[in-house]
Amino acid sequence: MRFLRMKPGHGEVLIAEGDVDVREDEERLVDEFRRQLDAGMWAAVPLGGRGGRRTAQLARRFTEVPRDAERVIFFPRAAGG
């Protein structure tokens, strides 16, 4: 699983990577997930869908991220413009 973060002037940046089936990796990913959300990020997991439709799933906790997700994308929290 890879954690990507959108950044101004960068595009996405790889911030963490690991195998959720390896305990140390999972703990590191959980810590990083919390850190990103505490920093004001939203986390989304891009999903495939039926009939070619694609969607994303917003995750507020690491446990909400599907175990087989390849990537989680962090982006700044929405604000009224």
Added chain:
Amino acid sequence: MLLALSATALVILALLWDVVATPIGEALARHRARRRVEPTSDFDPGRERRAEARARQLLKSCVNDEEWAMYRDLGFVRVWGMQAERPGEHEATMGTPYAYLIYPHKPLLAYLPQTGRLLNEYCVTFPDETRPYGSARLPDSDDVLAKWMALTGDERRLIETANLHLPGRQLDPRQVKRDLWRLRQWEQERVRAAGADEAHEGGRRQARAGQ
């Protein structure tokens, strides 16, 4: 005598001051302007282009083929609304499918595809307050992807976060109507192209079967 000369000199100085003061002041201002250290801008067009190129690849990898082609060709993405009760629901249009147009760094626009009626603008931003290069603004395609993920992931949450406005506040309704017309043309062209491809493929299959 000395007193008289001093008084005359003072009068001459006072009279000359009006003439000399302005050029001296301007010369001093120019001198200060030349020596002033301007804060350098962090804006780097090359870096922004590279960031946008990466953002486009990420967007392409997340949305489906049709959405990607729409963004590439038209500059916006349409996302169908999934809420049972549309925001700003009107009795006459209740239950009618609705959709959003996602433009980079512009409000989301909700509309009725069947009639083309514009419903609302939802002003929403994704400011990165860490400002890595002095700007909180994501690349265009990242902004579109952020809106797309938030909208398909939790439409209600995004819409409740956004500031609601009537159409026309930031997006020119005439431009949006033109974009909707372009979208219809674009979809018809894709349907025609897909039909032609299918007919061509069917012909090839028949030819192979006949051999």
